[in-house]
Amino acid sequence: MNVSLCIATYRRPDRLALLLDDLAAQTRPPDELVIVDNDPDASAEAVVAARLAIGLPFPVRYDRQPVKNISLTRNHSVALAGGDWIAFIDDDERAPAAWLDQLCSAVRDHAADGVLGPVVPVLPANAPAWIRRGRFYDWTRLRSGQPVPPNRLRFGNLILRASLLHGPAPFDPAYGLTGGEDGDLLTRLAQSGAHLVWCDEAVVHEPVESARLTLGWLLRRALRGGQDFARHTLAGRYGSNSLGARARLVLRAAAQLLAATLLTPLSLPFGRHHAVHWMTKASANLGKLTVFWGWHYREYA
Known part of the structure; x- marks a missing residue:
């Protein structure tokens, strides 16, 4: 498998720096990393340059997409990607060392066209007690190998066969400011017969920002x-x-x-x-x- 890993980022340089450290430590690193910055001020550029200066075990393609639109940003990352498979992770998530290896293994084990994994929220120490008890940030988790129901399809942690993302605009720009572009794409793929399954072992973590509490x-x-x-x-x-x-x-x-x-x-x-x-x-x-x-x-x- 030749895997391009795509990250769409917007004004999270500190979070992106931590994620890049995680990706450098992957037991199965990506064959290339594609980072598309949606900030017109290019707030991610210095972070990427600093990590490249230290050294990363894969080539990196960095570019800007200045129009505020998550769909256009994702589309640009896909256009830059050269792999036969494309993995996606959000810029505020953390990836354990075996994460990408587990996604790739699940593709082979289940003859899948795409694999999704869990995003586990990590609440800060100052999270109110009612927030902790409510479990408001949790995703539904499934059994590994189980097809993902259409209303559970979303981005944040997945890998897809690159041929599924054909055309100039796989993500609909109409969702660019509202969100929902991920579910729109994945449900279209499922309707067309793509085999999208779950891998419960391929966990990533998402520290919940205080502003969301x-x-x-x-x-x-x-x-x-x-x-x-x-x-x-x-x-x-x-x-x-x-x-x-x-x-x-x-x-x-x-x-x-x-x-x-x-x-x-x-x-x-x-x-x-x-x-x-x-x-x-x-x-x-x-x-x-x-x-x-x-x-x-x-x-x-």
Whole structure:
């Protein structure tokens, strides 16, 4: 396997430096590393230059994509990649030494076109107790080798056959400021027959930034997640997008919004984390409904 590892980065030089150290220590290093900086001020350039001066066990391609759009940035990284396989990791994650080797092994073991792995959140020491009890940042984990359900497909830790990313724009620029470009791409690939499986051993860690330890951030992320689900549903990514399917989506979201709103105050005596759980459910279902009147929360704007 000839593997290009792609990183889209935006104003996280300290996090990127730590990740580069992790990648240098991989038991199976990438055959090349592609870093595309979405910051017009090129905040990652000095970090990359410093690590190159120390020495890295693989060639590095660094470039800028100055237009604020995560899809355009990812597309540029794919265009620069020369490998037969392309792995992706976020610029704020940490990769244990065996990470890439485990992804590659899973490709071979399961004859997969793509492999996803878990992103394990790491809360800072000052995280509030209700945040810790709520487990709001956890991903659903699956059995290794199990096909990943369409509504669980996302980036952050995966490898894909490069031939699946053909064309000038595999990531839809319409998702460039809202997010959701990863789920859109992966569900399209799954619909076209790509075999995408899980590898539970290929763990990466994501230190949770202090700015995300707030109720407001959790509600905004839940709202965006609901919008992503509705947009993918309306695009036919999860099955039929007939008029009946759209009506069922609206009715179900409205009913779940009402139920979650009612359960929020009722659950508060049992702990703040329970109330916040239902608040995020309400926000997610509100997000589904807002798609029908054309409003999209632009998280990356």
